[in-house]
Amino acid sequence: MRRILIALSLCLLLSGCGMKDIDKRFYVVTTGIDWSGNPQKPYRISVRLAITSAKVESGSSKTQIVTIDAPSIAEGVRHLKSFVDKELEFGHCRVFILGKELLQNGPPGSMSWFARRRDIQLVSYFAVGDPDALSVLKVQPQSERYPGNALFLTFGKEGTESPYITTTYLFDMVRRHFEMGLDPVLPVIRPKEKTYEVDRVLLMDKKKSRLILTPEETQLYNMTANKATKSEMKMSRGADRVVLTVNYVRSKIDVGQGDIPLVTMKVKIRGFLEESPPDLLEKDWHGLERELGKHFSGQVEELLYKIRDAGVDPYGFGLHYLASYFGGKKDYERWVEAYSKVRFKVVTEVKITGAGVVR
Structure with missing residues (x-):
């Protein structure tokens, strides 16, 4: 009880x-x-x-x-x-x-x-x-x-x-x-x-x-920073327009050491021509790849300098610098001072896999 x-x-x-x-x-x-x-x-x-x-x-x-x-x-x-x-x-x-x-x-x-x-x-x-x-x-x-x-x-x-x-x-x-x-x-x-x-x-x-960033700059950023596929590369060639649909993109960043560091970005892109003049690939396939790569490199370099001048680092170049040279707080302060003078070099390798289901 x-x-x-x-x-x-x-x-x-x-x-x-x-x-x-x-x-x-x-x-x-x-x-x-x-x-x-x-x-x-x-x-x-x-x-x-x-x-x-x-x-x-x-x-x-x-x-x-x-x-x-x-x-x-x-x-x-x-x-x-x-x-x-x-x-x-x-x-x-x-x-x-x-x-x-x-x-x-x-x-x-x-x-x-x-x-x-x-x-x-x-x-x-x-x-x-x-x-x-x-x-x-x-x-x-x-x-x-x-x-x-x-x-x-x-x-x-x-x-x-x-x-x-x-x-x-x-x-x-x-x-x-x-x-x-x-x-x-x-x-x-x-x-x-x-x-x-x-x-x-x-x-x-x-x-x-x-x-x-503008829509075009946003696409460039997503391609180089986030490996965004299903994107496109556009280029005017005379009176014609060339559009490459990207199904593979990879980028690699290398940050050099020095008073004015050089940031090198290597980009590899593969895709097929979704829109182009007739018989363009038969005329100069590899020449078109080089033209597209050079055009894309120029666009990305222009974007990188614009981002640098705004004083922001969304790509993490400073983090790459610290990781590459085992830097600490003092090295980061040195990087912040040098960032406004950083130079960029973009190298793009473009591979055209074809012209879709037609030729």
Whole structure:
């Protein structure tokens, strides 16, 4: 009898299950952080909440957006809970968008909130919203089958695969923010009616944004830095246009030592001619390969000097330098001083495999 009374007393002390049912949760699918312009509450936090529905077809996704200005991201998220009737769940939030103006004013220290939250996946996608993150969140693509699906397919390469799209994960964003000799790169999302345009990248140093590449420059960057296949090489030859579809690309970087280091980039490209004048290959196959290689090398060199003059290093040339010569903090400081004078040399080897299914 005594044992039974003790057992009953222990049962009274036990609390109920803390797990909330799915119908009592709001799943956040996209989060946007903007610059509010108010120094007291500089962060405008917006979350796109999925409204569950049994209907799954194109254009059937339903969402709700709530926004708040706050002194920090953590405080804003806590306060947002009072705006809704369900618990906010970030476990399914795979897209985080930072406003363009936020990065121009410098990323705050509380941005580490993303990496500290245990319910935020390190493989989440990070991007920049132009003109702001809230504008991107408000877009409702007609092709979206369920909330957030459009951006998931864009960056996850489960849907479209484009050489103009750069994918940045949370773990890589954090790594580039703290790693010496390697700077962050973020894709730029621009809303356009009921869809998105993702064909540019924003380059930043450890503090703020420095440069936005054009679509053509973005493709060159993805080819040389991310081995982006399904890309293209374009060149005018007289009145004609030559287009090479790239199905293989590899690049190798060598950083020389000296007062003015020489960075050599060797690129190997293979592909087939998707568009060209008739009988072009029969006239001078190898000459065309050399022309394409020389043209591509000139474009990449021009891009590298533009990036160097902006004071950013998305390729990680500084990291290559430190790894090649076992450098420490003093060597890195020497590299930073020399980076503005670095010279580049790009050598491209192009191999044309054919002219497609016709000749």
